Amino acid sequence: MHFSLVTGARLKAVVALIVAGFLAGCTTAAQRQYQAISTNTQDAAAKLMACGIEVYNSPEYAPLRRHVPLRTTDFTLEQLSDPAKATSEEIAIIKATHPRLQQCGQSALEQIAQTTPTIVPIALALIDKSENSLVDLLQRKQSWGDHVRRVKTAYTEASEQYTQESQRIVSGLERSHEAELARRQAALNALAQWAQTQQVINAMNRPIVTNCAGMGSMVNCVSR
16 A cells, blocks of 8 residues: 555554554653663662571571671671670681671672673672671681771772762663653654645545536536
């Protein structure tokens, strides 16, 4: 079927169908990606917290709770200034529970990497600093206070880097979102122009019908 032969009714149907296609995908790819990132990150964080809580609240971990809080934002002054070094019992507990905490972090990293792989290096650097501090604690090169201060500093630095990277990701998505909206608008404008042109073509191609009526020697013709 040639476009020039599309009737007015069919033209409206074609335009309506195309517009419906645009509206059906009203969310942009950037919006869908943002939602996927948000959902995945929240889920990974919730699983990491649940995993950490399980270890932290376990009976075997109990002797260490006075030295470290559940959240790195909850260090007390007593913990930050604790001059005590790890005892043999505490070292044994750390070695026994650490693999479980490592698995918690590894699972979270693998999940986050699915949607925001650029966040992973920040997390790995944080883990590396925390592990180095833990090794110094186990080797009694530093006190509990020294350890928690190093960990607190590492988390603060990682948090700042995470915020910067998150802003960069969001800015990129915003640019992508605006670009897609602009492409959609351009396509809709082109569609509207095509529909207007097609209406003119249809009007030009419409057959002319002439009706003539005679009365005596006179003939009156009307074309439409």
